[in-house]
Amino acid sequence: MKFALSTLSNSVMMVALIASAASNVASANESNTELQNNVTQITDADYPSDIQKTHAQDSSLTTNQELNRAQQPIGLSTVIDPITHKSIDDSYSLEVPSLLSLEQAQNILLQVSPKIAANQAAIAASDYQTDALSTLDNPLVFARVSATAYHLDTDVDLSSLKSGVVNEIDSIVPAIPNLPDFDGLVDERIPDSYNIKRSGSTSGAGLGVLWPIYTAGRTTALIGASDARTQEAVADSLLDKNELYNTLIERYFKAQLAIIAAYLREDAYDTLQQTDHMAQRLFEEGFISRVDRLEAQSALADAKSESVNANNDARLAMMALQRLLRTEYRIKPTTPLFVSSRPLPDVNYFQDLALTNHPGLQKVAAKRAQAQQLHALSDTGYKPTVMLYGYSQVEKDPSWVTGISASWKLWGGLDKTASLASSNAQIRQADLSEIEVSDNLLLLVEKNWHDVNNAQSRYQALQSNVDLAAEVLRLRRLGLQEGVNTPIEVVQAQTQSLKARTEQAQAANSYVQSLAALMQSCGTPLAFNAYLNAADIQLPTLYNE
Structure with missing residues (x-):
């Protein structure tokens, strides 16, 4: 499994937002006009058909396809993680540009995320376990080689044997007259003990075969259970990947919102500087009181403080995005916040997507498959195992043996009845969990669907506030x-105008985050990109590709 980490050594620091904002506008008045005209029209498309096509493409991508797409044919090596500074083997260097669109960030995330790489390793481990089990029914061929050296030195007690012979002779001699003295002969010929000394060596070699030709489905059940565990690992990987996509969108557009907020604060500060300058002139000419002059100075100081705070918040948001993409430098987002004025498809459409694609249901199905395979394994408890066997010595005229054996478990081991009851309970648990997960998904999808619609309505409703506040500010400055x-x-x-523009940007971010949550709850997080591309309202962005 490849795990990419960026090893770029050039640290590109973020240009101060205030200076960047000031260099991108000719004057405070021009920047006001630019931010007030904050909607960009794009070409209309057939919204529902485009989105449905994207959902279908997103749901058809398997985990392995996406992981293969994320990998690059670069030589593996050891790289140093820029965040933890730990060395990681079997990885490759990856150059990450500072300016990133959302789609670029999504592709890079697949390559640099430790969680995704760890899940790949878990899937690979489970696959290898299944491969290992698949050869259980194959013949087992083994070789035996032995070499033995021995030395024997012992005394054998013959007194009992000698006594027995004498007793037998004594019982026979009286019946046969004129026999010689056998007792003396026995004493002479049979000693009381005998010393044995032997030494030497032996060697041998042989080949044997064991072939389980019938296991009552035990091997099939074990392989099926292992394969189901692999499917569970795949489902867990999809859950984690979808969550990471959602985290990326959250941090990416929060950074965009923070940049807009910093820009608006700087713009307000520029405007108040002009107001302060004018107030100073009016005070010197006697048109306003000292109190009015001091209030203008106080407002300018507050604006300066708020601008600095907003600038720091933007840096923090960009750093959070940097940490997620594991770079040594700030990531500058180029994809703008957006809102679509088109209505979403009906909620039933998204609920059907969730019931079809969500990896949570895939995980429940994998759990049920495991329980079914364990049930099949428990059902083989009293069925026989039949094996062919053979063994032959490796000699010129070898000895050999071959045969067939069958074995049954008669008693002991796991209780078959209890094992079957346990697996049946696990199957029932999986079935009931599927119902619960489906209910929760349907409710979650509906909540997220309403959140998207509410954010869309709020953004559109706030446009009149933005226009009105801008006109009031213009008239007040003329006044x-x-x-x-x-x-x-x-x-x-000025404060009211800043508030209206900030609230509208926040509404746009709420729309984006709710839409991402909706796509995640449907199990099709990449379909978010189709909604982004089809959006007809885009907020201005400080950084461009």
């Missing part, structure tokens, strides 16, 4: 020049 309005009124108008 300040004419001496009709006070600096504090301009500050209040």
Whole structure:
């Protein structure tokens, strides 16, 4: 399994957002106009058919296909993780640009995530276990070689043998007259003990075969259970990958929102600088009081502080994205926040997708398959095992033996009845879990579907607030020049405009996050990209590819 980590040594620091914002606009007035006109029209497409096509493509991708797509034909080596500084073997270096679109970030995430790499290893381990079990029914051929050296030195006690012979002779002699003295002959010929000394060596070699020709389905059940565990590992990998996709979208667009917020704060600070300058002139000419002048100075100081805080928040959000993609430098997102004015397909469409594609249901199915295979294995408890066997010595005129054997378990070991009851309970557990998971998925999809619609409605409703606040600010600034309005009124108008624009950007982020959650709950997270490409409203972005 390949696990890519970026090893770029050039650390590209993020350009300060305030300086970047200032260099991208000619003046505060021009930047105001740019942010107020914050919708970009794109070509209309057949929204439902495009999305359905993408869902179908997304659901047809298997885990292995996506993992193979993420890998690159680069020589494996040992790389150093830029975050933990730990060395990782069998990996390859990966160059990650600083400017990244969402789709680029998704592709890189597959290659640099330790969780995805760990899940790949778990799937591979389970696959290898299944491969190992698949040869259980194959003939087992073994060789036996022996070499033995021996030395024997012992005394054999013959007194009992000698006594027995004498007793037998004594019982026979009285019946036969004129026999010689056999007692003396026995004493002379048979000693009381005999010493044996022997030494030497022996050697031998042979070949044997064991072939289980009938196992009552035990091997098939074991292989099936192992394969089901592999499917469970695949489902776990899909769950983790979908969650990582969702985390990426969350951090990516939170960074975009933080950048917009920092830009808006800087724009407000620029505007208040102009207001402060005008207030100073009006105060010097006696058109406003000292209190009005001090209020303008206080508002400018607050704006400066808020701008610095927003800038720091943007850096933190970009750092969170950097950590996820495991780079040594800031990642600058180029895909803008977006909202689609088109209505979503009916909620039933997404619920059907969830029941078809969600890996949670795939995991439950894998659990049920394991229980079924364990049930089949338990059912073989009293069935025989039949084996062919043979053994032959490796000699010029060898001895050999061959035969067939069958064995039954008569008593002992696992209780078959209890094992069957246990597997039946596990199957029932899986069936009931499928019902519970399906119910929860349907409810989750409906919640996320409503969240997307609510965020869409809120964004559209806030547009009038943005337009109204911008017009009020314009009139207040003109009024300040004419001496009709006070600096504090301009500050209040500026605050209201900033609030409206920020709330609308937040609504766009809520739309994006809710849409990502909806796609994740359907089990098709990559379909998010089709909605992104079909969106007809895009917010401005500071960084461009």
